[in-house]
Amino acid sequence: MFEKIFRRKRNSADFAAEIQAHIQLEEDRLREQGLSAEEAHNRAYRTFGNVTHVQERFYESHRWIWFDHLWQDFRFAARMLHKSPGFTAVAVLTLALGIGASTVGFSIFYNLMFNAFAAKDASRLVVPTMHDADAGSTGALGLSLEDFEEIRKQNNVFEHVVGYVTWGGLVLANQGPHMYQFFVSRVTSDAFDFYGVPALLGRSIEPADGNPKAPGVFVISYDTWKSDFDGDPKILGENFVVDGEPRTLVGVMPPRFHAFGPNEQIWVPLDLSQAAPNGPDGHFPVFLLARLKRGVSLQSASANLNVIEHRLALVRPKDFPKHFRAGVETAEDVLIGWQAPGASFHSDLKHLLYDLLAAVMMLLLIACSNVANLLLARASTREKELAVRSALGASRRRIIRQLLVESSILAIAACFVGCALAWCGLKLIVAFLPHVFAGLGSLGAAIGPEAFLGLGLNVPVLLFALGITLLTVLICGLAPAVHVVRADLQPQLTGASKSGGAAHGKLRSALVISEVTLSIVLLVGAGLLMRTLFLLTHVDLGFNPKNVMMVIFLPPPGHAQVSPAQKFASPQGLAILRGIADHMRALPGVTDVSIQDTIPGYGPDRGPQVTIPGGTHTVEVGLLGCDENFLDTLQMQLLQGHWLSSEEVQQAAHDIVLNQKLARDLFGSKSPLGQQVQVKSFQPPIGAAQDTNFQVVGVVADIRNSSPQKPPTPLIFLPYTVGDGRFFLLKTAMNPLSLVRSVRDAVWSVDRDEVIGYSSPLEEFLQKFTYATPEFGLTLSGPLAAIALLLVIAGIFSVMAYNVALRTHEIGIRMALGAQEDNILRMILLRGLRLVAVGVILGVAASLMLTRFITSQIWGISATDPVTFVGVAILMIIVALTACYIPARRATRVDPMVALRHE
Amino acid sequence: MSTQSKNDEQERLKLLQGTLDLLILRTLILGSQHGQGIAHAIQQTSDEELLVEHGALYPALQRLEERGWISAKWGVSTNNRKARFYSLTSAGRKQLAAETTKWNRFAAAIGRILESEGS
Incomplete structure (x- = not known):
C-alpha cells in the first residue's frame, strides 16, 4: 500500500525519452516512405500531438500532485485576495465580528445555563417544590425536620437528600471584642459532601460535625473572608461565639460557592437531634436539595415525592396546604428562574438568556448573509475570469477547488480575527457585567458575579460559529463556479451578458432585505431596553439617592x-x-x-x-x-x-x-x-x-x-x-x-x-431592585445591535456599490443623453431605498410579533412603543441612505465616454 | 500527398472513449511492441479507419501499466533504435477477454437499436 503511494514508478525523464524514441521511430518510418528529413520531423511531431500536454498528464498521474496543486491554488488565491484588499478586509471583518460576537453570546448563555453550579453531578441536582393549588403558587418545598427525615427514608428515586435551614437569616458573631454579623445557613452535616466542592482553605463541614457531642464549627464564604477578615488565612482555627454558641472557624469556601440559601455568608451544621428551633408557626422550614438516582426521570421523581408528601399530609395535616402537588425541578431551573424579591417586574434571567440566544443567532445570520452578499458580488465580477480559465483548459474540478481554497483562506483568517475579538469581548464583559449582574437580586446571589470571572471562550460554541460561517463562505464562494459548471461560457466570453449577477441579483436583494429585517428586530429590542433603562433611571424620585446610605436593623425572630x-x-x-x-x-x-x-x-x-x-x-x-x-x-x-x-x-x-x-x-x-x-x-x-x-x-x-x-x-x-x-x-x-x-x-x-440587616448605599438598592434587569439586558443586547447595524451598513454598501458598477454603462448612456447628476443620484438612491424600505417594513412587522417576548423586561413604555419603532426605522433608513450615497455619488462622477466603453 | 492524408485524417473515426485500452491490449496479444508500433498496428488493422493520436497513446499505456495489465522494458527496435517495449501480462489477458465480451455485447446491442430504427 505504502509502496503504491510513495514509489514513483517512472521518472519524467524516462517518459520523455520514450516519447523521443517514438518520434524518432516515426521519423524513420516516414523517411522510409520517401519524405525529406525536415518534413518527416514535422510530420512525426504533428501526428504525435501535443507533447507537453502528454508529459503534463504523465506528471499529474502521480499521487502527490494534489498537494502541488493545492499549493498553487493557495498562492493564486492569496494573490487574488491581495489584489482586492478592500473586499478581503470587509469579508474577514464581517465574518470575524459575526464569529466573535456570537461566541461571546453563546459563552455567556452556556456559562449561566449549563455551568452555573460548581456542584458535583449538577445535572442531576433537583429541588423539591410544592404547588399550592389554592394559592396558585409554587415554591421550594419547606418541611419540618420530621417530614424531612421521612422523605429521606421513604423515597426510592433520590441517591441522596440533604436539608438546610436559612430561616432567621442574620446572626451576630463575635471573636473577643470584634463584632460581626452574618447571613447563616444551617445545613445537614452531609450537605457539603453531597455538594462535592472542597474548601479553599481548611475543611468544609463533615458528617462527624453532625454528632451532638462534636465541638461546634462553622465555615465562611470567600466573599465574607475577603470583606470581614481581609483574606487573612490565620483566621482559620479561631474561636468565635456565633449566635450565642462557641464555634471554631474551620474552613473558607472557594469563590464560586453559593449553596444552601440565597445570601449565605457562613454555614453551620444543623443539629438534627435537637428539638426543632422555633419559627413563627412552630418550626423552621427545612429546604431540600436532592440528587436523582441515575436514570430516574423528573416525572417519576415528582410522582414518587408527591405520593410520600400526601401520605405525610395525612399524619400532619396542618403542616401542608389543603390542596397541593409536590414535585421536583432541576436546581438550574429553580435558581436561574428565581425572581428577584421586591422587583415589580421579575428578573427572569432564563427568559433573558433565551432572548440573548435568539439575538446572537440573528447576528450570526446577519453576518452570514452579509458575507454571502460580498461573495456573490465578487462572483459576478469573476465569472468572466473563470470562463477564460475554463476555455484555456482548466478543468471544472480545478476551478471549483481553486474557489474553495480562496474561500477557506477568508474563513481561516476570519477565524483568527474572530477568536481575538471574542477574547477581547469576553474580557470586556467580565469587566462590565459583574457590576450589573450583582444587582440581579437572589439570582445574582445564587450564581454570583464570580460566575463571570470563570467565563472563558467556550470551545464547542466557537466551533459552532466557525462551522456555520465556514459553510456560508464555502457555499457562496462556489457561486462563480455555477456558470462554469453549466459550461455556459459563451455569453461570458463574448461579453453578451453583463449581468452574470442578474440571477444573483434577486438573491442578493433578498439577502439585504433579510439583513435589514433582522437588524431592525435587534435594534428594536435593544431600543426598548434602552428606553426602559433611561426612563427608570430618570424617574423623578422626588429625592436624591446619591451618597445616601441606609442602615436597617433586622434582628432574627426571637433575637x-x-x-x-x-x-x-x-x-x-x-x-x-x-x-x-x-x-x-x-x-x-x-x-x-x-x-x-x-x-x-x-x-x-x-x-x-x-x-x-x-x-x-x-x-x-x-x-x-x-x-x-x-x-x-x-x-x-x-x-x-x-x-x-x-x-x-x-x-x-x-x-x-x-x-x-x-x-x-x-x-x-x-x-x-x-x-x-x-x-x-x-x-x-x-x-x-x-x-x-x-x-x-x-x-x-x-x-x-x-x-x-x-x-x-x-x-x-x-x-x-x-x-x-x-x-x-x-x-x-x-x-x-x-x-x-x-x-x-x-x-x-x-x-x-x-443586628444590622442592611448598611448599603441607597443607589445600590435602586440598582439592584429596579435597574438591574434592563441594564443586564442592555449590556448584552446593545453591542449586538450595534454590530448588526455595522454589518448592515457593510451589506447595503456592497450591494449598492455593485449595482452601480453593473450600471456604469447605462449611466454613461443616460448622461450622454443629457441626464443630470441629480437624476442619476436620485435613481440610485431610490433603488437602494426600495430594498431598505421592504426590509424595514418586514423588520417592524417581525418586531411587533417578537417584542412580546421581552415585555417582562420593559417598563414605562409598551412593547410596541412608537418612539422606538419610528426611531429605529429612521436610523436604519439614514444609515442605509449613507451606505447608498457613496456608490451613487461615484456613479455621477462617471465620464460618459469611459462609461460607454465600459463593458 | 499531404492534402490527401489530411482529408484521410478528417474522415477517419475518432476513438470512442475507453476503447483505446481495449485496442492496445488486443494489439499486444500478437507479441510485445513499442508505442509507435502499437499506434501503427491499430491504424493498419483497422484499414486506416481509426485515428489514433499518438500522444494519447502514452497516458493510456501508463495507465495500463499501473494497473498491471501490461509490463514494459527498454529494448532495441528492428531498425536499431532504443524503444520501450510493452507486453501483455496474464492479468492483461484476462482483462482483454472480459473487455472483448463486453464490447461485443455492447456493439451488438447498439447495432440492433440502429437497425430497428432504420427499418
Whole structure:
C-alpha cells in the first residue's frame, strides 16, 4: 500500500525519452516512405500531438500532485485576495465580528445555563417544590425536620437528600471584642459532601460535625473572608461565639460557592437531634436539595415525592396546604428562574438568556448573509475570469477547488480575527457585567458575579460559529463556479451578458432585505431596553439617592425579648437611637443623619385610613416616622409651611407633613396648613392611642414611595417619636460604601446587641431592585445591535456599490443623453431605498410579533412603543441612505465616454 | 500527398472513449511492441479507419501499466533504435477477454437499436 503511494514508478525523464524514441521511430518510418528529413520531423511531431500536454498528464498521474496543486491554488488565491484588499478586509471583518460576537453570546448563555453550579453531578441536582393549588403558587418545598427525615427514608428515586435551614437569616458573631454579623445557613452535616466542592482553605463541614457531642464549627464564604477578615488565612482555627454558641472557624469556601440559601455568608451544621428551633408557626422550614438516582426521570421523581408528601399530609395535616402537588425541578431551573424579591417586574434571567440566544443567532445570520452578499458580488465580477480559465483548459474540478481554497483562506483568517475579538469581548464583559449582574437580586446571589470571572471562550460554541460561517463562505464562494459548471461560457466570453449577477441579483436583494429585517428586530429590542433603562433611571424620585446610605436593623425572630418596634419606642430605645445617630454624625465624611422608618422609594404605601375630622371622605395613607433631618438628607422639596422641627420631634408632637397627593385628596385646592387630620385606628408602637388627631404643618412634593416604577401614593410624615422609626439614613460626602465598617462599629459602640440587616448605599438598592434587569439586558443586547447595524451598513454598501458598477454603462448612456447628476443620484438612491424600505417594513412587522417576548423586561413604555419603532426605522433608513450615497455619488462622477466603453 | 492524408485524417473515426485500452491490449496479444508500433498496428488493422493520436497513446499505456495489465522494458527496435517495449501480462489477458465480451455485447446491442430504427 505504502509502496503504491510513495514509489514513483517512472521518472519524467524516462517518459520523455520514450516519447523521443517514438518520434524518432516515426521519423524513420516516414523517411522510409520517401519524405525529406525536415518534413518527416514535422510530420512525426504533428501526428504525435501535443507533447507537453502528454508529459503534463504523465506528471499529474502521480499521487502527490494534489498537494502541488493545492499549493498553487493557495498562492493564486492569496494573490487574488491581495489584489482586492478592500473586499478581503470587509469579508474577514464581517465574518470575524459575526464569529466573535456570537461566541461571546453563546459563552455567556452556556456559562449561566449549563455551568452555573460548581456542584458535583449538577445535572442531576433537583429541588423539591410544592404547588399550592389554592394559592396558585409554587415554591421550594419547606418541611419540618420530621417530614424531612421521612422523605429521606421513604423515597426510592433520590441517591441522596440533604436539608438546610436559612430561616432567621442574620446572626451576630463575635471573636473577643470584634463584632460581626452574618447571613447563616444551617445545613445537614452531609450537605457539603453531597455538594462535592472542597474548601479553599481548611475543611468544609463533615458528617462527624453532625454528632451532638462534636465541638461546634462553622465555615465562611470567600466573599465574607475577603470583606470581614481581609483574606487573612490565620483566621482559620479561631474561636468565635456565633449566635450565642462557641464555634471554631474551620474552613473558607472557594469563590464560586453559593449553596444552601440565597445570601449565605457562613454555614453551620444543623443539629438534627435537637428539638426543632422555633419559627413563627412552630418550626423552621427545612429546604431540600436532592440528587436523582441515575436514570430516574423528573416525572417519576415528582410522582414518587408527591405520593410520600400526601401520605405525610395525612399524619400532619396542618403542616401542608389543603390542596397541593409536590414535585421536583432541576436546581438550574429553580435558581436561574428565581425572581428577584421586591422587583415589580421579575428578573427572569432564563427568559433573558433565551432572548440573548435568539439575538446572537440573528447576528450570526446577519453576518452570514452579509458575507454571502460580498461573495456573490465578487462572483459576478469573476465569472468572466473563470470562463477564460475554463476555455484555456482548466478543468471544472480545478476551478471549483481553486474557489474553495480562496474561500477557506477568508474563513481561516476570519477565524483568527474572530477568536481575538471574542477574547477581547469576553474580557470586556467580565469587566462590565459583574457590576450589573450583582444587582440581579437572589439570582445574582445564587450564581454570583464570580460566575463571570470563570467565563472563558467556550470551545464547542466557537466551533459552532466557525462551522456555520465556514459553510456560508464555502457555499457562496462556489457561486462563480455555477456558470462554469453549466459550461455556459459563451455569453461570458463574448461579453453578451453583463449581468452574470442578474440571477444573483434577486438573491442578493433578498439577502439585504433579510439583513435589514433582522437588524431592525435587534435594534428594536435593544431600543426598548434602552428606553426602559433611561426612563427608570430618570424617574423623578422626588429625592436624591446619591451618597445616601441606609442602615436597617433586622434582628432574627426571637433575637430579643421585646419586638424591635417596642424596644425603640421605649425611652431607653429612643436614647439608643439618638446615641447611635450622634456617633454616626461624628464619623468623618457623614454630613447628615436622619432617624426614620423606611427604605426611600420602597415604602410605606399601605396603612391606615385618614379623614378630615367630621368628614366622610377617607384616604388610605402610608405613615412615615422620621426626624427633623429627613427632608435635608434626602433633599426633598418643601412646598408649603415648614418641615418637622427638632422640638416637635423631641416632644412627640402630633404635627405632621403631608405629601402633595394627600393634600390634594383631602383638601383639594384649600390650604391644608393648620388643618386637623384624623388617622383612624392609629396604633402607636407602645400602648393605645390617646389622640388620633394630627395637625398639618407642611406639605412636601411627592416622592416615590411605592417602588420607583409606580406613581406616588398618599403619605404622612410624622415624628418617629410618635410613630415608628428605627432605621437611619446617612448623607455622606463620599461613596457610602467606604463607610460600612465604621458605621457598623458606631452602632455596636452604642448597642452591642443590634443586628444590622442592611448598611448599603441607597443607589445600590435602586440598582439592584429596579435597574438591574434592563441594564443586564442592555449590556448584552446593545453591542449586538450595534454590530448588526455595522454589518448592515457593510451589506447595503456592497450591494449598492455593485449595482452601480453593473450600471456604469447605462449611466454613461443616460448622461450622454443629457441626464443630470441629480437624476442619476436620485435613481440610485431610490433603488437602494426600495430594498431598505421592504426590509424595514418586514423588520417592524417581525418586531411587533417578537417584542412580546421581552415585555417582562420593559417598563414605562409598551412593547410596541412608537418612539422606538419610528426611531429605529429612521436610523436604519439614514444609515442605509449613507451606505447608498457613496456608490451613487461615484456613479455621477462617471465620464460618459469611459462609461460607454465600459463593458 | 499531404492534402490527401489530411482529408484521410478528417474522415477517419475518432476513438470512442475507453476503447483505446481495449485496442492496445488486443494489439499486444500478437507479441510485445513499442508505442509507435502499437499506434501503427491499430491504424493498419483497422484499414486506416481509426485515428489514433499518438500522444494519447502514452497516458493510456501508463495507465495500463499501473494497473498491471501490461509490463514494459527498454529494448532495441528492428531498425536499431532504443524503444520501450510493452507486453501483455496474464492479468492483461484476462482483462482483454472480459473487455472483448463486453464490447461485443455492447456493439451488438447498439447495432440492433440502429437497425430497428432504420427499418
